[in-house]
Amino acid sequence: MHKILALNKIAAIGTDQLPADKFTVVSEEANPTGIMLRSADMHSMELSPTLLGVARAGAGVNNIPLDKCADQGIVVFNTPGANANAVKELCIFGLLAASRKVVQGINWVQGLAGQEGVAKTVEKGKSDFVGPEITGKTLGIVGLGAIGILVANAAVALGMKVVGYHPRLSVANALTMDPRIEATDDLEYMLSVSDYVSLHQPLKPETKHMFNDELFAKCKDGVRLLNFARAELVCTNSLKKAIVSGKIASYVIDFPDENVLGIDNIITIPHLGASTPESEDNCAYMAAVQLRDYILTGNIVNSVNYPDCQLNYTGKTRICVLSKDACVDQLTKAVSALGKIMGMVAKEHKGYAYAIFDIDGSVADISSIEKVDKVVKVRVI
Numbered sequence: 001m002h003k004i005l006a007l008n009k010i011a012a013i014g015t016d017q018l019p020a021d022k023f024t025v026v027s028e029e030a031n032p033t034g035i036m037l038r039s040a041d042m043h044s045m046e047l048s049p050t051l052l053g054v055a056r057a058g059a060g061v062n063n064i065p066l067d068k069c070a071d072q073g074i075v076v077f078n079t080p081g082a083n084a085n086a087v088k089e090l091c092i093f094g095l096l097a098a099s100r101k102v103v104q105g106i107n108w109v110q111g112l113a114g115q116e117g118v119a120k121t122v123e124k125g126k127s128d129f130v131g132p133e134i135t136g137k138t139l140g141i142v143g144l145g146a147i148g149i150l151v152a153n154a155a156v157a158l159g160m161k162v163v164g165y166h167p168r169l170s171v172a173n174a175l176t177m178d179p180r181i182e183a184t185d186d187l188e189y190m191l192s193v194s195d196y197v198s199l200h201q202p203l204k205p206e207t208k209h210m211f212n213d214e215l216f217a218k219c220k221d222g223v224r225l226l227n228f229a230r231a232e233l234v235c236t237n238s239l240k241k242a243i244v245s246g247k248i249a250s251y252v253i254d255f256p257d258e259n260v261l262g263i264d265n266i267i268t269i270p271h272l273g274a275s276t277p278e279s280e281d282n283c284a285y286m287a288a289v290q291l292r293d294y295i296l297t298g299n300i301v302n303s304v305n306y307p308d309c310q311l312n313y314t315g316k317t318r319i320c321v322l323s324k325d326a327c328v329d330q331l332t333k334a335v336s337a338l339g340k341i342m343g344m345v346a347k348e349h350k351g352y353a354y355a356i357f358d359i360d361g362s363v364a365d366i367s368s369i370e371k372v373d374k375v376v377k378v379r380v381i
Contacts, residue, residue, distance in 0.1 A: 001022065001023070001024055002022055002023045002024070002033035002034065002295055003023075003024055003026055003029050003031070003032045003033055003034075004018060004023055004024070004025045004026070004032060004033065004034045004035070004036055004291070005026055005027070005028070005029045005032035005034070005035045005036070006025050006026070006027055006035075006036050006037070007035060007036070007037035007038075007040035007042070008036075008037050008038040008039060008040050008057075009038075010025070010036050010038070010057060010284045010287075010288070011057075011277075011280045011281050011283075011284035011285075012284075013281045013284055013285050014036070014057065014281075014283075014284025014285050014286075014287060014288035015036075015284070015288060016288075017285060017288040017289050017292055018288055018291075018292055019292075022296070023292070030048060031048045031049075031050040031051075032048065032050065032051060033050060033051065033052055033053075033295060034051070034052060034053045034054070034055065034291045034295060035051065035053075035054045035055070036054075036055045036057060036284075036287055036288065036291065037054070037055075037056060037057070037063070037064075038056070038057050038058055038283075039058075039063060040063065041063045042054070042063060042064050042065060043063070043064075043065050045065075047065075047068065047069065047072055047074060049072075051072075051074050052074065052075065052294065052295055052379070053074060053075045053076070053077060053291050053294050053295060054069060054074060054075070054076045054077065054291075055076075055077045055078075055079075055287035055288065055290055055291040056076070056077065056078045056079065056287065057079060057082075057280070057283035057284050057286075057287040058078065058079060058082075058083060058274060058283050059078055059079065059080050059081075059082075059083065059146075059147075059202075060078075060202070060203070060230060061076060061078050061304050062203055062230065064076055066304060066305045067305070069305055070305040070306065070352050070376075071324075071376065072376070072377075073322040073376040073377025075294060075300055075303050075305065075306050075322070076303060076304050076305045076306075077287060077290045077291060077294070077300075077301075077302050077303055077304070078287075078302060078304050079282070079283045079286040079287050079290075079302065080145070080146050080302060081146035081147075082279065082282035082283040082285075082286045083273065083274035083276075083279040083282065083283055084146040084147045084150050085150060085278070085279070086273060086274050086275070086276040086278065086279035087147045087150075087151075087228050087273040087274060087279075088147060088150040088151050088154055089276075090228060090254065090269070090272060090273050091147075091151045091198060091226060091228050091273075092151070092154055092155075092158070094198075094226045094228065094252040094254075094267075094269075095134055095139070095155070095196060095198075095224075095226065096134065097252055097267050098196065098224040098225075098226060098249075098250040098251075098252050098267070099131040099132050099133070099134055099224065099250075100129070100131040100132075101128075101129040101130070101131045102129070103267050104129055105126070105128075105129040108125065108128075108129070109122060134155075134158060134159070134160055134196070135158065135159035135160065136159060136160070136161070137160055137161070137195040137196060138160065138161040138162070138163060138193055138194050138195050138196070139151075139152070139155045139160045139161070139162050139163075139194060139195070139196045139197075139198060140162075140163050140164075140165065140190045140191060140193070140194030140196065140197040140198070141162060141163070141164040141165065141197075141198055141200060142165050142187070142190075142197065142198065142199045142200060142201050143165070143166060143199070143200035143201040143202070143229070144164040144165075144166035144169055144173055144177070144183065144200075145166075145173065145200060145202075146173075147200050147228070148164065148166070148198075148200035149164075149173055149176055149177055151198055151200065152164050152177065152178065152181050153176075153177065153178045153181070156178045156180050156181060157178075160196075161182075162178075162180070162181045162182065163181075163182045163183075163184060163189075163190045163193060163194060164177070164181055164182070164183050164184070164190075165183075165184055165185070165186070165187050165190040166183060166185070167185045168185075169183055169185075187215075187218075188218045191215065191218045191219045191220075191223075192218060192219075192220065193220075194219070194220065194223060195220060195222075195223065195224065196223065196224045196225075196226065197219065197223055197224070197225050197226065198226040198228070199211070199225075199226065199227045199228065199229040199233050199234075200228070200229050201229055201233060202229070202230075203229070203230035203232055203233060207233055208232050208233070209232065209233070209234070209235040209238075210233055211225070211233060211234040211235060211238070211239070212235040212238045213235075213238045213241070213242075216238055216239075216242045216247055216248070217247075219247060219248070221246060221247055222246060222247075222248075222249040223247070223248055223249065224248070224249050224250045224251075224252075225239075225248055225250070225251045225252070226251075226252045227251070227252065227253045227254065227255065228254045228273050230255060231253060231255035231256075231257065234251075234253075236259045236260065239251060239260075240263065243263065243264075243265050243266070248265070249265065250265045250266070250267065251265065251266045251267070252266075252267045252269065253266065253267070253268055253269065254269045254270075254271055254272060254273045255271055256268035256269070256270065256271075286302070290302055296381070297313040297318070297381065298311075298313075298318055298320040298356050298379075298381050299311065299313065299356075300354060305352065306322060306349065306352050306353075306354050307347035307348055307349035307352070307353065307354050308347065308349075309345055309346070309347040309354045309355075309356060310345070310356075311343055311344070311345045311356045311358065312343075314342075314343070314358060316342055316343075316358045316359065316360065317339070317358065317359050317360075317361060317362055317363055317380065317381075318356060318357070318358050318359075318380065318381040319335055319338075319356070319357040319358075319359065319363065319366070319369065319378065319379075319380055319381075320354070320355070320356055320357075320378070320379050320380075320381065321354070321355045321356075321357075321369060321372075321375060321377075321378050322352070322353075322354055322375070322376045322377045322378075323352070323353045323354075323355070323372075323374045323375045323376055324351060324352060324353070324374040324376060325348075325351065325352075325353055325374045326346065326348040326353040327353070327372055327373060327374055327375070328346045328355060330372045330373070331346075331355055331357070331369065331372055331375075332344070332357075334368050334369045334371075334372055335357045335359065335369060337368065338359060338361075338363050338365075338366075338368070338369075339359035339360050339361040339362075339363065340359060340360040340361070341357055341358070341359055342358045342359060342360050343356075343357075343358040344356060344357045344358070363380050366378045366380060
């Protein structure tokens, strides 16, 4: 029985994909086969030798120690695109909120509670909350992935011009874009023409604080910035200076902390991007299916630390090998000594490799495979 440790509440549509005769989902377990989570922080966790995979019900994985998992042969999955529509809808709200000062106006009106003549006060004070329309303005999208493309397409439908920055736009993503969207690999050009900028870039060491003094200087004066990706993409100190100078007219963020509270022209949303029942269901379902299939068949789909790698499962003895480098020749030699190879596939990604071998016959001893240089983990299904 495979024990799956749920570090957060996972929607039933997801856990229902784990057959009860093979899996049990628990809230506490020292030696799980798999982990499912949403926002729980795993960086201080002790990782059991029994742990095969971690499935994040969402796209971001900065709460998971990816390198540590990879070094221990633990495959980490995420669910790209599962919450894309929910984030897109909130981002469209962010566009309007950044322009029309609706949030500030609502808060002001609520503060009039208990006063007389509210209607007259509102009419006198509403001019403080005037803001421009978005139709005809230019929206710059930083990152044309699953979410960025949906936001771009929606903005075009609302009458905006859209310029999308993506240094390596895939053919598959390009085919889903409205043809009126201008794609570019020149970030400075995109910033120079954009009235609004929406961030949809993953957080990596090289993208942390990418929006800083230098990049803000490339923006139009009075640009409106939306961050529904990750807070750390923006340097808070640089942001505050840009707001005071008027370089940034407003900033909408879905990842607030104490450094952005109580500041005029910053709208803070309590991380609601994926907080819809539809999104939570989609993420839970995808995460569970990916983790289940990896544990039962060895197939990898949507891993963030090992290559995606699949071989049609026939029920024959399957040997799965995780390694720090591609060592196909050595592995093939070691596996063929254990039985006739009926099928195989091997992939490599960013220094980590994965190979699946189907053989004719059973396997009692895998020590010869484990001894191959740079092999991290071997298992037989």
